[in-house]
Amino acid sequence: MTRLLRAIVDTHALRSNLVVVRQRAPGARVMAVVKANAYGHGIVPVALALDGADAFAVARIEEGIALRAAGIRQPILLLEGAFGDAQLAEAAHHDFEVVVHDPTQIEALERWRGPHRFVIWIKIDTGMNRLGFRCEEFARALERVCTLEIAPLEVRVLTHLACADDLESSMTREQVARFRRLTGALGLATSIGNSAGLLPGCAENRGDWVRPGLALYGVSPFPAVPAADFGLIPVMTLQTTVLATRRVPRGETVGYGATWRAERDSQIAILAAGYGDGLPRQLADGTPVLVAGKRVPLVGRVSMDMVAVDVTGVDAVAVGSQAVLWGRELAVEEVAGYAGTIPYELLCGISQRVPVELR
Numbered sequence: 288m289t290r291l292l293r294a295i296v297d298t299h300a301l302r303s304n305l306v307v308v309r310q311r312a313p314g315a316r317v318m319a320v321v322k323a324n325a326y327g328h329g330i331v332p333v334a335l336a337l338d339g340a341d342a343f344a345v346a347r348i349e350e351g352i353a354l355r356a357a358g359i360r361q362p363i364l365l366l367e368g369a370f371g372d373a374q375l376a377e378a379a380h381h382d383f384e385v386v387v388h389d390p391t392q393i394e395a396l397e398r399w400r401g402p403h404r405f406v407i408w409i410k411i412d413t414g415m416n417r418l419g420f421r422c423e424e425f426a427r428a429l430e431r432v433c434t435l436e437i438a439p440l441e442v443r444v445l446t447h448l449a450c451a452d453d454l455e456s457s458m459t460r461e462q463v464a465r466f467r468r469l470t471g472a473l474g475l476a477t478s479i480g481n482s483a484g485l486l487p488g489c490a491e492n493r494g495d496w497v498r499p500g501l502a503l504y505g506v507s508p509f510p511a512v513p514a515a516d517f518g519l520i521p522v523m524t525l526q527t528t529v530l531a532t533r534r535v536p537r538g539e540t541v542g543y544g545a546t547w548r549a550e551r552d553s554q555i556a557i558l559a560a561g562y563g564d565g566l567p568r569q570l571a572d573g574t575p576v577l578v579a580g581k582r583v584p585l586v587g588r589v590s591m592d593m594v595a596v597d598v599t600g601v602d603a604v605a606v607g608s609q610a611v612l613w614g615r616e617l618a619v620e621e622v623a624g625y626a627g628t629i630p631y632e633l634l635c636g637i638s639q640r641v642p643v644e645l646r
């Protein structure tokens with residue numbers, strides 16, 4: 288069957304990026320973050336390809352269950368923990384590790400009476416003000432976790448960095464210092480660095496476990512540093528097909544709202560990709576697209592199923608020609624800038640109807 292649009296996922300690149308992460312965080316164990324359908328890449332195939340990871344991390348319990356159903360045996364951490372008693376029982380059933388970031392989760396563990404003993408990660412809010420116990424609340428949380436009737440299998444500690452993608456910011460240093468001050472003497476396993484925390488190679492910012500997501504997908508979290516500078520290889524190529532070509536005379540417009548007007552007689556190609564596939568409608572005129580290997584500008588509004596590009600002067604563009612919206616030759620980081628967003632959002636936004644093809 289001919290597929291017009293597909294997300295090609297390069298499993299060799301995934302594995303290679305895992306090697307890069309290990310080199311950047313020598314001695315640390317790697318928890319591969321595969322939440323949000325592995326950032327749009329397909330949670331099960333990605334986890335199977337990353338069988339060398341020491342553990343996986345997900346945001347929602349359903350994601351972990353999908354991994355177990357696919358036969359994944361590594362430890363799986365629920366980054367937001369279990370929500371309520373029923374989820375805690377489910378987490379036990381599937382042998383998930385849990386984050387505890389809120390007193391209600393400790394209360395659920397205090398009520399827990401099953402045979403399962405959890406690996407519990409206490410989350411400390413060192414300044415992000417999203418999830419976790421404030422520094423002054425941590426000692427009490429730790430005490431409660433350590434005195435649970437059903438003793439944990441192991442207690443570990445983690446925190447999340449707010450500004451690690453900004454290499455100029457002092458916030459990372461402050462957060463890590465707070466975390467170390469609280470946990471340094473406890474002898475518990477720690478986890479700090481996400482991709483931006485671990486890639487610069489600073490040992491202080493990683494902890495015993497690193498939690499990379501974006502880097503594994505071959506994408507740089509730093510606006511000014513291309514992924515290639517770290518040796519990372521983009522994993523996803525979003526590839527589509529020219530559905531039609533048309534001559535648009537000077538002065539005519541293209542697409543909904545007639546927002547783009549041809550300033551010269553133009554050759555326009557219509558591609559099979561739209562916001563129904565996850566392409567942001569915010570993509571601006573001039574967003575680069577590769578058509579038949581050449582960079583051409585997007586023109587007019589993104590529709591649900593289609594988008595137009597100006598291929599004037601590009602030879603050999605015809606119905607059936609292939610186009611790349613992002614991938615190895617066109618960084619998703621760059622494309623994201625044209626929608627005023629970050630590569631994370633473009634990758635996670637890939638919709639259900641886009642078939643994933645493994646290479």
Ligand SMILES: *Cc1c(COP(=O)(O)O)cnc(C)c1O
Nearest residue numbers: 320366447481482498499500501
């Ligand atoms: C999503 C997430 C990560 C992974 O972050 P990247 O920037 O993609 O590496 C790590 N830790 C937590 C708690 C997360 O929510």
